[in-house]
């Protein structure tokens with residue numbers, strides 16, 4: 001299915017002209033409907049893969065869903081491997097990739113045999129819009145034990161996520177896992193559908209351990225570049241290494257020499273479900289909130305500044321007179337030569353999943369970061385953050401470290417699957 | 425009684441003078457209690473700095489009428505007179521802090537024999553007896569209101585959780601009340617806990633020496649009033665920090681007592697102003713709820729699991745209601761106005 005251009009995307013009349021194929025027409029119809037209640041749809045449509053019609057290729061040298069900006073919706077699902085042997089595990093992973101490839105491409109579902117259960121649940125209709133869907137697959141340290149004979153293949157920097165601070169409230173059944181699947185798309189139903197269809201491919205081989213759903217705030221300006229907000233009300237994602245800078249990504253994100261051969265071109269994913277005590281936060285003065293983060297809540301600018309993307313100039317404020325020395329952004333990224341190679345690519349989501357027994361909202365940040373070596377990067381940052389003032393308002397409850405293997409190879413590849421090089 | 429508008433204007437003037445005086449005093453005395461590099465921005469309590477003026481019920485007159493700020497709180501023009509002494513001087517807090525310290529020391533004096541009773545119960549091997557003794561000691565400890573590591577390392581030894589320890593609950597540094605909780609409510613042989621109980625008695629005696637020397641700054645103290653109950657809601661009513669005993673109701677009752685002690689000690693500064701009155705009403709309602717729950721459970725605080733749905737609702741409601749009221753206290757007690765944020769240099 002060919003991507004639609006913006007005019008088709010927004011205009012129902014395009015359908016009556018018959019200019020688009022049946023699949024594209026269905027996508028355009030749905031996108032049009034979405035567009036009417038979303039004033040920023042026009043802007044979103046300019047980004048090729050942010051609407052229903054946009055497809056992100058599953059195949060490539062690296063997996064999809066790493067460098068891309070976070071989608072509007074995501075699901076992270078961690079599994080325990082239950083396959084009886086390595087062969088069964090490999091088959092399930094192969095089927096997982098094949099199905100993911102089809103789903104991300106979109107198109108008509110297979111014709112129905114009225115006597116058989118349908119091959120697709122039909123939740124997205126007979127013609128699936130790709131919707132910018134990405135499926136990213138990762139492996140936890142526990143997969144590399146003796147069950148499947150993979151111990152010798154363990155990626156060089158893959159460990160279970162350590163405990164960091166006394167405030168860590170990691171819940172065992174929300175933490176770690178053998179396999180992680182990150183599903184991201186522009187609409188929630190696309191994610192829900194993909195999860196359900198992908199589950200069909202791994203039955204018997206993978207059992208769910210935990211899942212968490214994340215979402216991004218809508219793009220609310222003032223400019224198209226402006227970051228959306230996390231649930232503390234602050235813009236999140238402002239300062240990130242530039243994913244378009246290939247050399248930088250090679251230095252900070254993609255696995256480097258020293259990995260087993262199969263792991264070249266992969267990356268390490270850190271997921272943390274971080275509960276945020278939002279009621280408590282809302283009872284704190286604005287100035288204090290801003291001092292904890294180091295940025296203005298409204299604009300997202302570094303304290304003392306006016307523009308979100310201004311350099312915070314920590315160098316000009318060594319004593320912390322403007323941005324306190326224990327502010328989140330200062331501790332997270334001191335912006336010194338010594339900490340330069342500790343930077344990470346953050347792709348965080350918000351989560352909102354009911355309430356706890358005390359009657360307070362179970363909301364938080366689904367912290368997601370990609371990096372080349374979690375011990376050198378993520379863990380160093382986390383250690384600096386252990387005593388930051390914000391810790392009183394947040395508590396990590398789950399997550400894990402996962403190695404995200406390289407992609408299947410060239411775009412257009414049809415037989416590759418994630419993990420093939422591991423089982424080869 | 426002045427009408428609202430002119431009261432607002434008067435307040436504005438008083439404020440302006442107070443701010444200037446406060447700033448002068450601040451520079452002269454180093455009020456604020458933070459690290460030397462930027463004392464005005466940092467609180468001695470991690471995570472706290474001077475509250476934002478908008479949080480002040482009486483001071484919002486600058487931009488809004490007092491009545492509108494107090495919307496729903498009975499924004500009564502005849503409400504108790506606003507305190508004109510703010511911002512306070514650090515020295516104003518000396519009396520209240522001393523009073524609180526005496527309270528805390530007296531509580532530790534009671535905790536010492538309670539810890540000894542717990543040790544004897546554990547040594548007897550009687551699980552029920554040990555649990556009862558544990559409950560007494562645990563509630564007592566919560567009555568101290570030791571939020572945010574005010575007692576430092578000894579707090580961790582007595583009340584620390586296993587969260588960040590490399591080996592979790594099996595870590596040899598996991599000790600104190602929660603280690604005993606795990607043992608007594610888990611399936612560990614009671615007598616195997618003797619070393620932990622013995623160590624607790626020593627740590628509690630160490631605490632007795634620490635309490636009079638604990639550094640409590642004005643800011644520390646002003647913020648504590650609502651943060652003890654914040655902690656109770658976050659850690660106890662949610663069940664997170666009482667994972668084995670589920671004694672979250674008991675612990676909340678302890679936190680309430682601590683908060684009351686802080687609020688009572690602050691009376692000479694608050695002098696019946698709105699934030700004190702409403703905070704006290706919040707605490708009273710919470711106390712009433714806890715009392716009726718206890719009465720319904722034959723005079724013993726039930727575990728959070730044993731709460732009936734209506735009791736759970738009442739307790740959650742009273743707690744969050746109290747918190748919404750207590751949040752005005754730090755603002756009413758502020759010592760300095762936040763200075764303007766320096767401008768970011770352009771390249």
Ligand code: HEM
Pocket residue numbers: 230232234235236237238239240272274275276293295328329330332333344364365367378381382385394
């Ligand atoms: C609930 C928890 C968290 C919240 C609410 C939060 C919030 C924020 C906010 C508002 C910013 C400033 C805007 C931006 O540059 O994106 C930021 C920046 C950042 N955060 Fe977090 N964060 C949280 C957890 C973490 C964790 C766990 C880490 C890593 C260990 C982390 C690492 C960073 C980094 C590296 C930056 C960019 C700093 C810079 O380059 O200036 N954050 N965070």
